[in-house]
Amino acid sequence: MASENSYLSSRAERFVNVKTILVDLLVRAGVNPFHRTDNPKGIINFSTAQNTSLSPVIIEKLNKPGFMKWDEWMLPYTEKPCLWRLREAVAGFLTEQTGAKQPLDPKKVLIVNGVTALISLAAFVLCDDGDTILTPSPMYGAIPRDLSFVSNVHTYPVHLNSKAGRDGSEPFELTVDLLEATLHSIRQQGHKVKALFLVNPNNPLGIVYTKEQVLTYMEFCKRHELHCVIDEIYLCCIYDQSVPNSSALGFDPEEIPDIQRTHVMWGLSKDFGMPGSPVAALYTWNNDVFRGVAGLADFHVVPGYNQEAAAKLLEDRDWLHNVCLQSNLNTLKEHAQITMATLDEIGVPYVKPSAGLFIWLDLRKFMSDTPTPEEEMRLAEHFLDQGVVVPPGAGFFYDEHGWFRIVFAVPKYQLVEGLKRVKAACLSFANKSGKT
Secondary structure (H helix, E strand, O other), X not given: OOOOOOOOOHHHHHXXXXXXXXXXXXXXXXXXXXXXXXXXXXXXXOOOXXXXXXXXXXXXXXOOOOOOOOOHHHOOOOOOOOOHHHHHHHHHHHHHHHOXXXXXOHHHEEEEOOHHHHHHHHHHHHOOOOOEEEEEEOOOOOHHHHHHOOOOOEEEEEEOOOOOOOOOOOOOOOOHHHHHHHHHHHHHOOOOEEEEEEEOOOOOOOOOOOHHHHHHHHHHHHHOOOEEEEEOOOOOOEOOXXXXXXXXXXXXXXXXXXXXXXXXXXXXXXXXXXXXXXXXXXXXXXXHHHHHHHOOHHHHOOOHHHHHHHHHHHHOHHHHHHHHHXXXXXXXXXXXXXXXXXXXXXXXXXXXXXEOOEEEEEOHHHOOOOOOHHHHHHHHHHHHHOOEEOOEHHHXXXXXXXXXXXXXXXXXXXXXXXXXXXXXXXXXXHHHOOOO
16 A cells, blocks of 8 residues: 555555666766766766667668658557558568568567567566566566566566586576476465566576477476566577577477467567667467557557668668678677686686677675675675676576676777776775685
């Protein structure tokens, strides 16, 4: 219930004062942002998962003469539930990128203003108030917010072990045995579990699930009548050529164990570096789920101008394959290698990334023998004092303290300078901690 003196509803009070580590660090860094010439001593942001290294390529394309102009049809309400041209463009693009066995159906594509909105909408449509969704941890730090603020749906983390298991599992591997054990345990506690939420490629680990793993997760969901919701927002950021795409959209529909409870999300925010102009797509084979989300789409409309621009980007296959996507992969690969080389210099273990914009690193060697949440935050504060934001594992709801994430998808000059600061901060913090 709302407090007696509050002007807010109980719904609003549930989230209005919620504070998160990631947001807090960024707000503090925002008062003194780095600029190459105007403020070179400012704070470098290695926290926000945005692909600013791709910005020059996108800006050049959008600013080409004749690429876009305002048209009369953009001023009234647009098509319901979204622009058909964009639905066709997304279906065609995702068919190509995922290697789909059958062309994806534009009628199953729904467009809204970002994957953040889609996660919230999925919780609202698939779950009742107080229901629970499972998701592996470490997780994208905003998942609990996206699921709970509107729909009051709980997130239950399936904590992954940073060490290899006796059963032969790899570090940070999401096994079906772990899912089964977690589901059994929380059902005993009274949780009503409705779905499994996955991010593939994974944020913050920078790994890609294998096709066999994705299939076992979908089989797990079918066995327990759970929805399998997969966020594939980093679909086109797999820069390790030895790692195959494992998109759920690439499966033959007959291979999907429970196709009516399988739903896929994708957007332009990461693959095209455009989170400030969010355009995202839900692909679902379930007509009821489609209608449920479409019924709320008016609250999450992408402006007609932006829909048209997104469609034009996705339709230009020559530019996509020969300029944009290849440039993105080349840059991400180079920046990942630069980052790993710096970490190797100071002996920092990490999960070797093959996709995404980031690297998950283990800084426990600079901390006490049994790191605490407080010490983890002290190291995060120390990074901030040294002029760089590097968020701690607690911001990703991870229970093993001492892990951090670095986003390397920034301009190269910024990456190089930021990594110098990371190195200096780690070594000086080790001295404070009595480590050598």
